[in-house]
Amino acid sequence: xxxxxxxxxxxxxxxxxxxxxxxxxxxxxxxxxxxxxxxxxxxxxxxxxxxxxxxxxxxxxxxxxxxxxxxxxxxxxxxxxxxxxxxxxxxxxxxxxxxxxxxxxxxxxxxxxxxxxxxxxxxxxxxxxxxxxxxxxxxxxxxxxxxxxxxxxxxxxxxxxxxxxxxxxxxxxxxxxxxxxxxxxxxxxxxxxxxxxxxxxxxxxxxxxxxxxxxxxxxxxxxxxxxxxxxxxxxxxxxxxxxxxxxxxxxxxxxxxxxxxxxxxxxxxxxxxxxxxxxxxxxxxxxxxxxxxxxxxxxxxxxxxxxxxxxxxxxxxxxxxxxxxxxxxxxxxxxxxxxxxxxxxxxxxxxxxxxxxxxxxxxxxxxxxxxxxxxxxxxxxxxxxxxxxxxxxxxxxxxxxxxxxxxxxx
Numbered sequence: 057x058x059x060x061x062x063x064x065x066x067x068x069x070x071x072x073x074x075x076x077x078x079x080x081x082x083x084x085x086x087x088x089x090x091x092x093x094x095x096x097x098x099x100x101x102x103x104x105x106x107x108x109x110x111x112x113x114x115x116x117x118x119x120x121x122x123x124x125x126x127x128x129x130x131x132x133x134x135x136x137x138x139x140x141x142x143x144x145x146x147x148x149x150x151x152x153x154x155x156x157x158x159x160x161x162x163x164x165x166x167x168x169x170x171x172x173x174x175x176x177x178x179x180x181x182x183x184x185x186x187x188x189x190x191x192x193x194x195x196x197x198x199x200x201x202x203x204x205x206x207x208x209x210x211x212x213x214x215x216x217x218x219x220x221x222x223x224x225x226x227x228x229x230x231x232x233x234x235x236x237x238x239x240x241x242x243x244x245x246x247x248x249x250x251x252x253x254x255x256x257x258x259x260x261x262x263x264x265x266x267x268x269x270x271x272x273x274x275x276x277x278x279x280x281x282x283x284x285x286x287x288x289x290x291x292x293x294x295x296x297x298x299x300x301x302x303x304x305x306x307x308x309x310x311x312x313x314x315x316x317x318x319x320x321x322x323x324x325x326x327x328x329x330x331x332x333x334x335x336x337x338x339x340x341x342x343x344x345x346x347x348x349x350x351x352x353x354x355x356x357x358x359x360x361x362x363x364x365x366x367x368x369x370x371x372x373x374x375x376x377x378x379x380x381x382x383x384x385x386x387x388x389x390x391x392x393x394x395x396x397x398x399x400x401x402x403x404x405x406x407x408x409x410x411x412x413x414x415x416x417x418x419x420x421x422x423x424x425x426x427x428x429x430x431x432x433x434x435x436x437x438x439x440x441x442x443x444x445x446x447x448x449x450x451x452x453x454x455x456x457x458x459x460x461x462x463x464x465x466x
Contacts, residue, residue, distance in 0.1 A: 099227070101219030102241075107234040108226045114197070118232040119204060119244040122197040127190060135309060135379065136188060136203045139163045143170040145183040145211050155187035158203040160308055161245045166206060169228035169243075173210065176224060181211040185240055205244040207236075215239070258303050258327050258404075260312060261382025263395050266362070268295040275384040275395070276306065284386070285362065285394040287333075291342030293367055296388035299423045302402070303385040310383050313350040315359065315398065317370035322361050324398040325380060326350050331401035331409055333360050338369040345369075347401055347409035360399035367399060389420060 102108060111117045126132045136157040139146075144166065146155045158166070170182040186193075186207035189200040199205035208225070210217050215238055222241045225233045230243040261276040266285040278284065278298055286296035312325035315332065326332070328351035335345045335358045342360055353359070358369040386393060387402045391413040394400070403412035 099220060099223045102222035102226070102233065102235045103219065104235055104238070106222075107232065108222075109232065113199070113232045113234070113244060119199060120231075120246045122199065123202060123247055125201040126188070126203060132202075135159055137163055139166060141167050141170055143167075143174060143181055145181050146187070147183065147185045150191065152190075154190055155184055155206075157188040158206065159245065159247070162204055162206065165225075165229045165243070165245060169208075169225055169230075172224045172228055173221070176220070177210065177212075177217065180214075180217075183209045183211045183213075185209060199244045202247065204247060205242065207240040207242050209240050258305075258310060258330070258383035258385045259395050259400075260310070260325050260380035261306060261384060262380070263325065263384070265393060265395055266397075275386065276382060278384075278386060284388060286388050286390045287342070287360070287367060287392040287394070287399045288390055289343070291344075291367065293362065293394070294390060296390040296393065298386045298388055299420060300387050301385060302387050303383055305383040307381070308383050309379055309381055312378055312380055313353070314374075314376045314378055315350065315353055315372060316374040316376075317359060317361060317398070318373040320361060320363060320368075320370055322359075322370055322396060322398050324396045324400070325378065326395070326400060327383070327404065330404040331407075331412075333399055333401070333409075334358060334372075335369065338371070340369070342367050342369075342399075347403075347407065349404075349407065362394050362397040362399070370398075387416065387419070391416065 107113070109117055113119050114121050124132075126136065137160055138153065138156045139158060140156065148155045166182070166184070173180060173182045184206050186200060186205075188203040189198065194200045208221065210221060218238075218241055219235060222233050222235045225241060225243045231245045232243070234242040236242040259275055261274060263275050264272045265275060265278060266272050268283040268285075280298050280300055282298045283295040284298060286294055288294040310327060313328045313330075315324045315326075316322070324332075328349065330350045331347040332350055332353055333342075333345035334348040334353055338358050340358070345358075345360055348357075353372060353375060355372050355374060357372050359372060360367045361370040385402070385404070391402050391409070392399060393402060401409045401412070403409055403416075406412050
């Protein structure tokens with residue numbers, strides 16, 4: 057490896073070690089003794105007609121391109137979920153419940169904003185005047201047609217609050233916020249497709265792994281401490297301990313890349329930014345297969361699968377996409393695992409498996425020392441979030457999955 061390519065990796069690892077201890081403290085229970093409480097950051101209201109970020113709504117840096125209108129009869133209608141949060145008032149002029157329907161990402165941001173509104177103005181609630189549109193009341197290619205946009209006010213309809221309401225929406229994580237009208241604020245989010253790819257690498261809930269006992273179990277049933285089939289550094293099969301879940305979201309719909317092989321036949325679903333091990337011919341030894349984003353795997357390439365004996369190459373016959381429930385990303389001690397009899401990395405978003413495995417060394421060490429009884433929670437673990445932000449500062453853009461460069465994880 058050339059010194060020019062090595063330098064940013066060394067800087068990445070050094071900065072990681074310097075920042076790791078304060079980051080771990082910040083994510084632990086309670087305040088650090090002797091630390092000073094930071095004063096609350098002053099929120100600056102958006103000006104009328106201002107939008108954040110300062111790019112057009114349907115660009116990669118904001119909510120992304122329009123993907124087509126969703127109708128009740130369409131296959132994509134299952135991407136929408138109702139929001140019955142009692143802390144949000146839905147205008148629902150049509151009396152059909154349409155304003156309550158939205159993507160999961162939009163729902164999560166809206167629920168977060170509802171809490172911020174009540175904290176900012178006690179006794180006031182968030183009000184949604186427009187949500188999913190099935191009647192064609194908005195402009196062509198409006199994200200309202202996909203359940204990815206909402207128009208909001210406060211329950212008291214005090215227009216003097218709307219500039220600050222827009223700022224609160226930015227803080228709540230909406231991908232694009234526009235103080236569009238004196239009468240409302242417009243907010244939108246990325247599609248579930250691009251958001252799923254951006255937030256990293258996962259497998260669906262029903263994907264199966266093999267335990268050391270020989271039993272096959274779904275990832276939703278796996279717990280830290282279980283030993284699952286994986287691949288060692290020498291390219292041979294081994295059983296590796298599950299340390300934690302880097303992401304665990306049982307109720308989240310995700311878009312998965314489906315890789316199908318022949319000779320032997322296997323079928324694996326994983327998010328597009330997840331890493332698989334591939335080669336262009338079947339004669340490569342397993343240890344020489346290179347890490348490749350799932351979205352870049354092509355028919356005719358070879359992936360590694362569990363065979364008899366050991367691991368063997370299998371030719372990719374087809375690549376497709378599908379939506380499935382659940383998102384599970386276990387981290388094993390070896391940094392690999394075999395899911396549906398296909399060898400995969402535990403890592404995503406960054407193209408270098410070895411660098412990712414090295415960057416997670418402190419987490420493996422901490423687990424060995426203190427986290428043996430860790431119980432899996434839900435959502436993305438704080439450590440990969442930290443690594444992603446550091447990597448964005450220190451690594452070249454080409455090191456990341458293309459959708460991963462849109463912003464930090466969900």
